[in-house]
Amino acid sequence: MDAGDGRSRRVRSSRRTLGVPPYARAAISRARHHPHEVPPGAPGERSGSCYRTGVAAERTERTNEQWLEELRSSSRRASDAALTDLRALAAAAVRSAARAARAGESTLEDLTQVALVHVLRQLGRFEGRSRFTTWVYAVAVRAALSELRRAAYRASSAPLPDEADEPASTTAPPPARAARNEIVALMHRVIERDLTERQRAALLGELDGRPRAELAATLGTNPNALAKLLFDARERLLTGLRDAGITDDEVSEVFEL
Amino acid sequence: MALDPEKIRKLARMTLETRPAGICCGDWIHLVAEYVEARRRGDALDERLLVVEKHARACPSCASELEVLRRLVADENAGA
Numbered sequence A: 001m002d003a004g005d006g007r008s009r010r011v012r013s014s015r016r017t018l019g020v021p022p023y024a025r026a027a028i029s030r031a032r033h034h035p036h037e038v039p040p041g042a043p044g045e046r047s048g049s050c051y052r053t054g055v056a057a058e059r060t061e062r063t064n065e066q067w068l069e070e071l072r073s074s075s076r077r078a079s080d081a082a083l084t085d086l087r088a089l090a091a092a093a094v095r096s097a098a099r100a101a102r103a104g105e106s107t108l109e110d111l112t113q114v115a116l117v118h119v120l121r122q123l124g125r126f127e128g129r130s131r132f133t134t135w136v137y138a139v140a141v142r143a144a145l146s147e148l149r150r151a152a153y154r155a156s157s158a159p160l161p162d163e164a165d166e167p168a169s170t171t172a173p174p175p176a177r178a179a180r181n182e183i184v185a186l187m188h189r190v191i192e193r194d195l196t197e198r199q200r201a202a203l204l205g206e207l208d209g210r211p212r213a214e215l216a217a218t219l220g221t222n223p224n225a226l227a228k229l230l231f232d233a234r235e236r237l238l239t240g241l242r243d244a245g246i247t248d249d250e251v252s253e254v255f256e257l
Numbered sequence B: 001m002a003l004d005p006e007k008i009r010k011l012a013r014m015t016l017e018t019r020p021a022g023i024c025c026g027d028w029i030h031l032v033a034e035y036v037e038a039r040r041r042g043d044a045l046d047e048r049l050l051v052v053e054k055h056a057r058a059c060p061s062c063a064s065e066l067e068v069l070r071r072l073v074a075d076e077n078a079g080a
Helices: A006-017 A022-033 A048-052 A064-071 A077-102 A108-125 A132-156 A159-163 A177-191 A196-208 A212-218 A223-245 A248-254 B006-016 B032-040 B046-057 B058-077
Strands: none
Touching: A006 A248, A064 A077, A064 A159, A077 A108, A077 A132, A077 B058, A108 A132, A108 A177, A132 A223, A132 B032, A132 B058, A159 A223, A177 A196, A177 A223, A196 A212, A196 A223, A196 B006, A212 A223, A223 B006, A223 B058, A248 B006, B032 B046, B032 B058, B046 B058
């Protein structure tokens, strides 16, 4: 399973750069451009065992507060050491996710980079109610499975409208627009293919701003049943997005919601 | 059928406001670590964490993530 044609790289790139908090930018930059850079004396340098075993058994133990402090530290040495261990955690999570998805090992490195960036972007949402490492696993597993779902979806679906309708161009669309186009095309596809006729009529009526009572009468139903139709349609859309590897955060960012 | 940009944005907002079992996937991911740890300790789950289970039953994507996370944490605790 390949998670990385040229187009998907552009789209992923836009996802990686949207909404990154300032303290994470330098770390993300280092993670992207020097993924194997291990600062002298950093725990990951000892044996690289995190990659071999799939679980970060030899990382430096830190409290939740220490993790956050070091990752946000202005000290390059402190943040590099934490970043190295964080990467090992992400790698372990990615390996487990890939195993569950029966994906090959060829994309593990790319997936780890994606997962690491997701974790760094989401740091501000960690509330300290669990161990930091478990939270990292959760975010990294989602990032990896989302990428793998996206790759599977691309492999099984027809070209997106913007690809099919436009002549091949050597000029790539801006990453944010590419991501938006992908989501818009997917939403259209779910509406056209996955919704029932009544769900589609209810949803399009709602989008047109038609009053619920009038819409219910048109569909020969009552407001409660209409609400259920609408909920089911929206849930199907949500599932369609998730099945294609697109997360809520990405939708929020792309549409600035 | 081609929805105009305004409707697409409205649809995106409506979709994100859909919350299987009362919580969206974006919030669920930030609760699931606490849920998995509480489960491992055998703690009684309060309503806030029970939502994690309910959501996973309604959302196949989150359910698969929960399964991987459970296994990962179990492996780590077993010293794998």
